[in-house]
Amino acid sequence: MSDYPHNPSGYGYGQPPPSQMYSSAPYGGAPPSQMQSSAAYGGVPPSQPQSSAPYGGAPPPSQPYSNPFASLTPSVFPPGTDPNVISCFQMADQDGSGFIDDKELQKALSSYNQSFGLRSVHLLMYLFTNTNIRKIGPKEFTAVFSSLQNWRAIFERFDKDRSGKIDSSELREALHSLGYAVYGPVLELLVSKFDKTGGMNKAIEYDNFIECCLTVKGLTEKFKEKDTTYSGSATFTYDSFMLTVLPFLIA
């Protein structure tokens, strides 16, 4: 635990307890040393966006957050973008506007994945553009594509019996492999919120898993923005608290 001398409380960004920290090998993909640097926030220099670190094998999402007007001005595909992604974008952009709106994205995702509600699409667009404009360009599309591909692979890895859903402990491992270690009560809340059966199954299906990943990723990033000293604590004014939280409410 020499990486976390300033975090005696054991909190921080979902940092798992010591016993779990060293049992990260079975999660596959990332070697333990990488797991630690992605799970623990303190070790990452502030200039490097943490959001790109946890995505296992996926390419970094090109920092779509850096420009708040990214969805207003046309973006371009990052160098070396998979031609499949480019052709997906072109197919999804049905009106040829150079942007993909919420309905177009929903349609594109619903063919790629099983189902995708409009509210999930809105949360996705908000998190990858940091605006409520509900349009994304090539760059943001590439980041969305990459994250979803990664989340899908992780879901499939943990859905060992191919039941189409993962239970609470599998969810914990799945989130952990994404760099988010949530502690027991938070995990319970996530399962109760994202379980379609209202808590009967105590399990999450694929589309709700994506919503859950989006929520955990988004809330964690918003929290980090306020935790400027990387202390594991963040201070909000009332207005900033409301502005941070409300976009995650799905009405």
Add this chain to the structure above:
Amino acid sequence: MSDYPHNPSGYGYGQPPPSQMYSSAPYGGAPPSQMQSSAAYGGVPPSQPQSSAPYGGAPPPSQPYSNPFASLTPSVFPPGTDPNVISCFQMADQDGSGFIDDKELQKALSSYNQSFGLRSVHLLMYLFTNTNIRKIGPKEFTAVFSSLQNWRAIFERFDKDRSGKIDSSELREALHSLGYAVYGPVLELLVSKFDKTGGMNKAIEYDNFIECCLTVKGLTEKFKEKDTTYSGSATFTYDSFMLTVLPFLIA
């Protein structure tokens, strides 16, 4: 503005700007001096729960938050409870258990009001019991009844043309008369989140207004719990942030 010497930033619990502070008379009900003490947080002594202050003419909701096990042990009706409330409770408690569960509450509310989704019922129960147990006793039922009665009256007061919906500026006034003054960007977010048409109408119907009131009331109270020095700022650890926010997500 002599009440707020320690709040130069103009933040605090949705405290309106000075020009608005003194235009509170038209909101009816509360005289300006009362409006100020309910809208501004700093002036309320810590021992008095702010939650009971803003409800205009409604009786204080008997502090249902004080006992975290309120929904485990049978509660009793507060002295002087309106007999109508008692008979409503008895009708709603269809299995005679002494508690009302989520389905029973939904049924009771859907006859009293137009419609009431199960997710709103769950948020309501969470906020009035501070647990996820989804059962309420007589005391909590009385508080729910009183709040809903008050919110309904306020909605009707601001829905001047009886269209069944209120627009953005009416929502701001309605929330203000409940003691919550939200600033422009937060108001915009609330309307975009709780407008059933996904932002087309820029207006909120009655059932979404209730959800909106529940959300603003609940988030404000959670924020206050962390703002122990009444400074207008609150500090959260990552875990406490997640535990605070997740219950408000409606999956």
